[in-house]
Amino acid sequence: MSQSETIRDAILDAAEARARAAGYNGFSFRELAADVGIKSASVHYHFPTKSDLAHELMERYRTKALDFLGEPASADAALDRIVLLFRQAALESEMCLCGALGVSSAALPPLVQTSAARFSRTLVDWLKHAPDAGRDLPFPPEAIVALLEGALLLSVTARDPAFFERATLPLNP
Amino acid sequence: MSQSETIRDAILDAAEARARAAGYNGFSFRELAADVGIKSASVHYHFPTKSDLAHELMERYRTKALDFLGEPASADAALDRIVLLFRQAALESEMCLCGALGVSSAALPPLVQTSAARFSRTLVDWLKHAPDAGRDLPFPPEAIVALLEGALLLSVTARDPAFFERATLPLNP
């Protein structure tokens, strides 16, 4: 936790790391509290319920992704950028939060279900609205996002970042 | 549970359904026991620990997949077959067990980590050894499996089976 960070942000940072590694049922208020250096009752002060926390976590993750992606000048640039977004995760063997939560969508609180689904839709829409996307993208936006998410999932499953590169070769023409 | 099924198989059936919906931390011995109609102590008789159960579950899932895939006569036939394997899951909004467990690989018992990784490697190898795979497959085997797994993951996340079809269009030339 950096000096100028609020406690809320520090809690979300800890939650993001743990949720990406272990999913919705894989982190607890006590663990987050210990990570941040407070007690679990204080975490509940900032986020009354676990679904509140996960929902806000997912929305923050979506905003951060859009900030990173920016406004691409071309379809090629957009493709490069979104590949980089997933490659960075693969290099650290960290799953995408959307996949980490969405994989158990059926077992999630409704609010979290919705925000996980919104993340993937946001990525597809962002690709779809890149300049000349319809003409210059090598595949439909849905296929590109699915390939990236699947390549990351399997590289995490195999604990082998190199798998990501082999699986995404078709995106480098 | 069908008449000729052993209790072991019935337990594994219940575990498969719950693990695919909610992941490794998303099912309990008590829930499986209730599904099958016995007590949790009896489940422990058949599977001493949870990692024993999940490991055997993952291995059975892999064997069933290989049985379904069979021995394809051509690369085209292999591609059709593996697409069908994932499409069936997508139509029921059921995640692949490998993805459901592997997504939290870092939090899994070592034995389960290994068997989840083995499943995805098995699919890639199966595609790789299809007749004339190197010449006739439209993409590298890693890319095909990643695209299928990612398309399924996002269709489950979005609770929209149609997403799977849009994302896998590049596999239907």
Add this chain to the structure above:
DNA sequence: GTCTATAATTTGATAGAC
């Protein structure tokens, strides 16, 4: 805002009777 204390429930796992 953070704490102590605790409630109510669930979890994986074991002992021992039958």
Add this chain to the structure above:
DNA sequence: GTCTATCAAATTATAGAC
């Protein structure tokens, strides 16, 4: 093989003092 009974630990969440 299945059961009852139980344990020790962990879970989400709340009440109320400071």
